[in-house]
């Protein structure tokens with residue numbers, strides 16, 4: 001494997017940041033609402049019949065720009081929008097009117113925002129504008145059914161820096177009888193008619209996550225969903241839409257969004273009966289309903305929606321900036337990811353005090369900052385058939401508890417991390433023997449095992465409280481800086497028999513809410529604790545879990561060449577700031593590919609660097625190589641983890657090489673990785689052009705082989721494209 005990399009250190013003027021501001025406009029008496037910020041305008045309006053119609057979502061409009069392409073009933077202030085009538089006997093007004101958030105009723109044939117069943121059997125729900133409120137950068141609009149007291153409150157908050165709009169919905173039953181909600185979207189989004197829209201999405205499976213797909217948006221909708229109870233490896237709750245011929249990596253319009261939810265979800269993208277693009281995302285209606293008691297409400301998760309005029313690369317850079325600032329628990333103050341060692345690929349379940357201490361000594365010599373003991377340290381956990389649920393230290397493997405190991409790790413200058421999988425239980429465990437009713441199940445039906453484990457029903461408050469107590473105790477009694485929180489199967493038989501039948505499907509929401517509760521409460525009690533989200537690799541990566549953890553494990557596939565594609569897909573949606581990447585052994589377990597240690601390091605150095613190799617088998621030369629790269633990584637990690645990512649060459653293209661470039665926030669440093677990922681003809685690496693550099697700076701360019709050199713060759717920033 002070949003690679004070519006460079007570090008660019010810049011000196012010169014620091015560009016002044018552009019001022020950021022946002023405005024929500026809803027003039028008194030007028031029924032047109034505008035959110036402006038970060039170079040984006042989002043607008044909607046109430047028509048003459050009271051429907052809330054989407055008007056615009058895209059690059060910023062000037063203050064007086066018209067929002068309506070056709071003729072309004074009345075212009076000026078207040079504007080009153082026309083309400084379309086019936087188009088034909090087959091297309092009644094209810095399906096012709098483009099609605100911002102429609103109820104399932106009046107002939108709607110596209111995805112509804114909400115679908116409900118009333119106690120008397122009525123399933124017709126027609127939502128019209130009722131009121132609105134502006135508070136700072138947030139707009140709330142209340143809709144109500146035309147006859148029944150069922151209310152939907154839509155919330156919109158625009159981020160001044162990026163123009164990303166956070167949308168959510170709340171449904172409230174104002175009736176004296178229960179109403180069953182069968183479908184509830186966080187947001188419905190619209191784009192004008194066009195046959196050149198292309199949907200980009202991320203799909204995959206275990207050890208093959210983050211595969212990128214692009215499909216035309218047509219009347220046959222594409223449904224991105226999970227029915228698995230968690231986010232899943234199958235489809236990620238993220239999308240981007242470009243236009244054929246206009247949108248590329250660095251140019252053209254891109255509309256994108258992501259749902260902050262770690263449970264079953266559904267995002268449908270397609271065109272409606274009149275060719276208008278509709279995107280609806282929220283709870284997955286599959287196997288789900290929620291009966292609202294009188295006065296009760298149900299809230300959706302947040303659906304974040306953004307627009308960029310700078311192509312797919314611009315969209316992901318803007319999204320990364322937003323995610324770091326607004327989603328990560330500590331925002332821009334979050335600690336940079338420490339260099340980590342994890343024992344899983346080295347020892348699997350065979351963890352012992354002596355073995356882990358020996359690995360820790362070796363890891364410390366390389367410059368590792370965090371030592372993590374993976375699976376196998378607890379209960380009767382000698383393989384994956386027993387022990388899950390029993391979060392007490394295995395006395396044979398650690399006769400003196402974890403303290404001697406933790407003390408040694410800390411003495412070596414590292415902090416200590418531990419693997420847990422709290423939501424699961426093996427049948428062969430003390431916990432299951434004591435509480436067989438705590439797992440999801442339907443009485444008198446089989447309980448399907450996955451990796452020999454069952455799913456604890458976190459929707460139950462007793463299970464929630466038990467897990468919080470166990471984890472709190474573990475972290476309180478041991479000097480643990482970091483938990484790797486794993487989750488290794490999907491749901492089957494998602495029963496919650498203790499609930500009244502009408503409430504059993506609440507499990508899809510209550511489970512995730514309680515998961516979030518445990519994570520946030522644990523963080524509150526242990527403010528210094530860091531957590532990694534893992535689900536057999538990248539099976540639960542979404543903005544919900546990222547908001548409560550510090551990093552994520554994108555895939556169990558640690559092959560460094562596969563990883564280039566995985567990282568390329570991952571960073572379409574999520575920031576490098578949370579993306580961990582380990583150097584493991586060669587040949588790799590996933591595909592038997594042989595790679596050099598240099599190559600493995602350079603692949604992993606494009607994210608949060610970790611090492612998962614069996615250090616007991618390393619030769620002196622390997623330690624020297626590792627020391628060199630870990631030291632180099634520490635000089636570029638802020639740029640890699642927090643800089644702007646430019647994809648110069650895709651690993652999924654025909655080129656033999658792929659290239660990524662990271663430009664620091666202040667543009668003083670940039671790092672470029674060019675990696676050979678496949679070659680049949682001994683191709684020379686393609687010429688690549690730096691992007692994102694500051695044109696007024698002169699950069700000192702050093703090749704990776706000469707990292708130690710005090711100075712590199714001088715190169716003007718303007719010679720690269722400024723991106």
Ligand code: DGJ
Nearest residue numbers: 344374375534536537556
């Ligand atoms: C799946 C994870 O993705 C691996 O990294 C490892 O932690 C195993 N589980 C342990 O069982």
